[in-house]
Amino acid sequence: MFDPQIWFYTGCALVVIGSIATVTGPGVKDPIVRILNTEIPAVGLSLIFLTYNHTIALLTYIAATTIITLILLRAVVRLEEMGAEL
Amino acid sequence: MNLMATILLNVLIAFLLGSILFGLQRKIMARIQMRPGPPIIQHLLHTLKFFVKESSFPRTAAMPFYVAIASMLCAIWVSAVIVGPVAQGSLLLFFGIYALHKIVEHNAGSSSGSPYGKLSCVRAVFSAAAEVPLFAVLIIIYLQTNTMVISDIISYQAANGPLLFTIPLAAVMFFVLILSKAPYSPFAITKGKDIISGYETEHFGVLRGYLMISESIAWYMLLWVFLTVFFGPLGVMGYLVGMLALSVLTAFINATTPILNPNHSIMVQVTFAFIGIFGSILLMLAF
Amino acid sequence: MYLVKIMNPLDFINLTNISALVMFIGAAGIILLSKPLDKVIMFALLQGGFIGTVVAAKYLDVAMAAAVFDPIATVVFLMAIIKLNEIRGQKKAQEGEELV
Amino acid sequence: MSIGRLWNQLANPKRIPRLFSVVLGLILLVGFLVPMGLNDHQIYPRPAPQEQIDQKNPLAPYDRGGSPLTEPGIVKAQYPQNAEELGMITGYLSPIAIGVKNTTLYYGTSIYSSPGGLIDEILYYTRGFDTILESTILMMAFVLASWVALNFTMRRKEE
């Protein structure tokens, strides 16, 4: 097995495991845990990009995923703060 | 110049025939319900009457829009006549026009500021959601004839017999679409009497006249398309008899059925559409 | 003889495999640990593994950008968690007062 | 009259995304029954992964040939006749990029992400109309978000 294949299958595994964990992982009732779990498929996707040598997309994705995290966390904190019951 | 004359003639025929068919429909409905009913030319007279009445505009209306949208409805159906009987162009284009008609209808309601118009507008959006799957008729016709152009569909039927016999479920679906456009039909939720006259509540004078003209032309055009697409090349008498028959049939249905609740009306139409789509595909695979 | 040469376990110790291992450990940690702060630490591990992989692919500029963005993500998480704890603590305190 | 009640339930906005996702999920499962494969005659093909970096090419993984301002690179576009200067952008390197290229082997991504490079060629030239739309989507989403934030969610004490 040569390197790109290892990256690829690691990425695939992370994407699938991570998405399962996000949907039904332990403690995902807490939104912040759920957001942390979404980082796993994000890293998995980054590995898939790396396998295909989509490096510019990878670079953008690394920046974008940080920003998405920030947006989601902002929503979580703010909703919690105003005591919203969803 | 000749083309212009043809267009004018066709529009005139569409208007007159459409109004008379509407009048006939009301008469038949009345007789079924043991009422005397208005005279057959009532709808026509009604339309003409509005052009000599004073026009007034509600203070709350969204101004240029409110006037333009009613005039637009007329323009849209005139162009439908051009696409249909005059040019025999693409069926897809005809359905584009029908989509525009839905939009205009719904905004005629909301632009006046009346709460009844508003409700009619919301219901128009609901009902558009139900009519969109009926566009599947188009796809079924296309799969059967390999073309979207009306003249080609006519020549296909001249060679292979009417489409009614090969894709009957599509014809049923299209008939449901026509039925939903008829006044007092179970699917006419946008003009139900519970919301007064729906989108027409706040239109007076010339604007109401425009709305009524385009209703008549729309009825004629829908019947024309149905007959052309499913019965093949017909003569003048053929069209006349077919239109009469369809109007009488819808009158019978409308006279005997109640108007449905909006959600139910949509889901009934959607159910018809799904049965029609899958049934037609199965039929086409079978033969 | 030849088989033995291929099966040499030391061959498996290279940057790619180690990084993959680290990433799996990080992922498992994020999923299984219960406290959010512990999860953030495992998240750093996951990111570290990822940077290792990018280095193994020899794209150093991407690795550099990832190395800069990782602490940012971690800091953002930390801030949110601390803030949330604070809010929840206050809510609990308030509810307690109401009860008393 | 359970079907009537069911139909009424379908009109509840909160259920719609759930319903949509169930239907879509089932359709995605259909994908496993359909025979699929990648057609290898694609436009804009790229070399095998890691091939260029293994050759110690300082422009890896985006080297598509050509030399700055003189010779176009290799670009397999859909309609080459519609793009007169096809390949020139791929071949172009800015002066800073040339400097970086001569210093190190591992910064190909940065070099080709700076002005010039294949992705720029596709994004701005051959499929530039797509990029107009994408940046418009971005702009609209931000107009919307910032408007809501400014008027409703940030100035909440004033209301």
Place this chain on the structure above:
Amino acid sequence: MIVPTVVPEFTVSIFIPALYVGLITGFIGLLGISFQKNDLSALILTDIVGVAMLVIVAAVGTDLAEALILPGLVVELAEIMAISEILMSREMRKTGNNASIFPLPFAMDMEIFSTAPNFLALILIAYGVFLTGFTGGAVAGGGILFYVIARRSRGLPIKVWEGIAGISGVAWCIWLAGFLIFFIAPELWLLGLFMSSCGILIKVASKMGLIGIMAREDLKRE
């Protein structure tokens, strides 16, 4: 031959696994949304659906695929932001604007906040400017954002905000002009290239900066 005429064998061989991963992930995410009663969780789960979409697009493995991914993910980001803002607006109206009931003494004196932001932000912005385009915009925007969140200064007036929004509109026009140059005057392609890439850079970066301003309202209230 630098560029092959057909897609390499390796890419073709991993197409099916990648596609299936995309479909499975999409299915899991969609199933999660359909069983989810909580609106916020549903929003977070759409992120997973987005990942599935990117996997499927990436699986094509050509340069075109990459060009399609790149703006797609920036768009995904923008949509999440807009929708989360609507969610907050809705909840604020529902709960009757009681968001700032708790006066929060939120003092967090971490070393990283006093020294690191300037340095990291400088690196990111400089690197982003060098990269240009969508990538550079995202990178530089990340830098601006981090700087804005971490700085102590507060009370940015709305005028500054509108200024930023205006710049981004102008940047969009610059990029449009660049695009037109490609087709109207192909011999000036270099000018078009620079206008386009710098336009997109400014546009994306300034928009990302806005997020930082919004987020600071929550995270660094004093």
Place this chain on the structure above:
Amino acid sequence: MDISTLGGQILGQIPLGDIVLYLTPFNLFMFAGALIFTALIAMSRTETQIEAEFGSLKDNEVKVGLEEFKIRRFLAIVCGLATAGAMITGDLFNFTLFVALIGIVNIGIVSAVKQIDVLNAAFQYGLIAMIASLPLFGGAALVLASTGTLSLLQLSTLASTTPMMYFASLLLLMGIAGETGVAPFYATKAEMFRTPGSPFILIIHLSSLLVIVRAIEILLIINKPF
């Protein structure tokens, strides 16, 4: 198989690199229709919605404020232009992007209102729009993977349709259905219409119906049943 059996004969092309717009009577009519409505919206003012006030005999006038009016008009015009673009574009991915733009702008047009129900509908519609980006872009990517092209003119010249393309167009259809809100996903969209501002909500409806009609054309171009 040829585009002219669908929308009438091709009158011309506008080449923009790989994205070639083609003009048939059908496309032109829809394009012009969308533009006319956009122009109408741009110059109209909004209506005043009259509601009965509860517990008294007074009327309650619901108006659209000036700030809100400006932003909604802007978004409505963008939506109209996007719809017009979706009518004449000749590229599959370009079309999906137009649809995505229409989706986000539609949410925007109603997000500025203050009714909780309408905001809720806008949020749920936004969720659908985001979910729908998976089948939309995924479907376009699968078409690209199986045929190696995204241009509709090229797609129409292909000899046959593979099962993969059928699957891809099924996904595309789902994506368009989600973004435009047709039955049975109509409820979110219809709820959004309860707000005042009739010229702007016109464009929401206009875009979805026109896009559906255009989508039928595109799906028939991709799938060749004979």
